[in-house]
Amino acid sequence: MIEIKNLNRYYQVGKERFYAIRDISLSIKKGEFVLFHGVSGSGKTTLLSIIAGVDRPSSGMISVNNELISKLPDQHLSRFRNREIGIIFQHYNLLESLTVYDNVSAPLIPERLSLKEIDKRVKKSLKIANISHKANSIASTLSGGEKQRCAIARALVTDASIIVCDEPTANLDRANIDIFLDILKKLHKLNKTIIVSTHDPIFQKLDYIDQIIHLEDGVLVS
Ligand SMILES: Nc1ncnc2c1ncn2[C@@H]1O[C@H](COP(=O)(O)OP(=O)(O)OP(=O)(O)O)[C@@H](O)[C@H]1O
Numbered sequence: 001m002i003e004i005k006n007l008n009r010y011y012q013v014g015k016e017r018f019y020a021i022r023d024i025s026l027s028i029k030k031g032e033f034v035l036f037h038g039v040s041g042s043g044k045t046t047l048l049s050i051i052a053g054v055d056r057p058s059s060g061m062i063s064v065n066n067e068l069i070s071k072l073p074d075q076h077l078s079r080f081r082n083r084e085i086g087i088i089f090q091h092y093n094l095l096e097s098l099t100v101y102d103n104v105s106a107p108l109i110p111e112r113l114s115l116k117e118i119d120k121r122v123k124k125s126l127k128i129a130n131i132s133h134k135a136n137s138i139a140s141t142l143s144g145g146e147k148q149r150c151a152i153a154r155a156l157v158t159d160a161s162i163i164v165c166d167e168p169t170a171n172l173d174r175a176n177i178d179i180f181l182d183i184l185k186k187l188h189k190l191n192k193t194i195i196v197s198t199h200d201p202i203f204q205k206l207d208y209i210d211q212i213i214h215l216e217d218g219v220l221v222s
């Protein structure tokens with residue numbers, strides 16, 4: 001469901017091209033749990049952002065659910081992203097002055113659903129992400145782990161088939177990491193495709209990882 005061929009993303013630095021990722025080819029099947037592993041600066045976030053439709057490749061091909069997203073016009077790309085991809089950023093990117101409920105319902109605004117349907121979906125997502133009890137709290141008052149679970153609920157609310165997480169455990173303590181891993185396991189069972197970028201060794205011990213993609217200086221080494 002995700003096909004990547006000869007993908008490059010470079011930045012022009014003066015007269016030189018700096019390759020954040022170079023000639024990456026890979027494929028990820030529906031329902032797989034995939035890790036992007038590598039040291040800081042190896043290109044994990046860059047690759048994840050292109051898959052999520054947040055960034056564009058400089059060259060190469062990427063298709064997601066049979067849609068050639070490398071060729072999609074901006075407006076279609078953002079619609080595609082909203083529908084198909086749930087993104088959990090490292091810093092969560094919540095609307096801090098709004099409640100958890102409002103944050104989670106935000107991606108449904110363009111979908112023109114009834115209030116009843118919105119309420120149903122928001123409550124279901126809050127439940128899966130284990131954050132229903134904070135539905136009416138203002139996002140800025142949440143702990144780090146709670147903010148992350150709010151971001152997870154938001155990522156689930158459009159029923160996206162692909163969930164991408166960038167360094168999801170970086171700001172969590174051990175107890176919250178365990179809660180997070182439990183939620184990921186639940187999502188895996190729901191047949192979501194899950195892609196996690198991380199240098200946290202804790203993920204390598206999980207027994208339900210389908211692929212570990214190791215990046216070094218923007219190159220896929222294994
Ligand atoms: N806008 C930019 N301009 C120039 N270089 C950039 C830009 N964005 C990223 N890079 C470079 O691309 C490389 C890959 O960055 P990326 O953020 O993908 O790494 P990462 O593996 O996610 O690292 P970390 O583990 O620290 O998050 C880095 O060397 C980075 O400095």
Ligand SMILES: [Mg+2]
Nearest residue numbers: 044045046166
């Ligand atoms: Mg990164």
